Amino acid sequence: MENTYYPIIFSQADGGSFTVVNNGTAPAPCVLTIIPNYDFMEITIKGLSDKPLIVSKVKMNEVLVIDGENRKITINENDAYDHFDGWEFPRLLPGENTIYISNGNQATISIEFNARYL
DSSP states (O other): OOOOOOOEEEOGGGOSEEEEEEOSSBOEEEEEEEEESSTTEEEEEESSSSSOEEEEEEOTTOOEEEETTTTEEEETTEEOGGGEEOSSOOEEOSEEEEEEEETGGGEEEEEEEOOBOO
């Protein structure tokens, strides 16, 4: 069976929080892509891990990828673990997940995930 990803793009117009539904029966690793609108931004994301994920010091138009599927953090495909503060990689639990983003207007943020089933 082929995996299908569901990209979702968020903007500050959506507000500081939004809900994503994981229709699977198991936690689904996420791939977050963050492209800052300004240099040296800081974004805090809650709801994709037990503790908040913090991204900082990324320059405008760089592409930061937090890949929970492959357990990598990159900027423009180079290692970028020093721009990430978190205890685990992002994932969506089964069912509704409420995600909170502070300073979300500083970047374009997208999330991709593949529903998983037990």
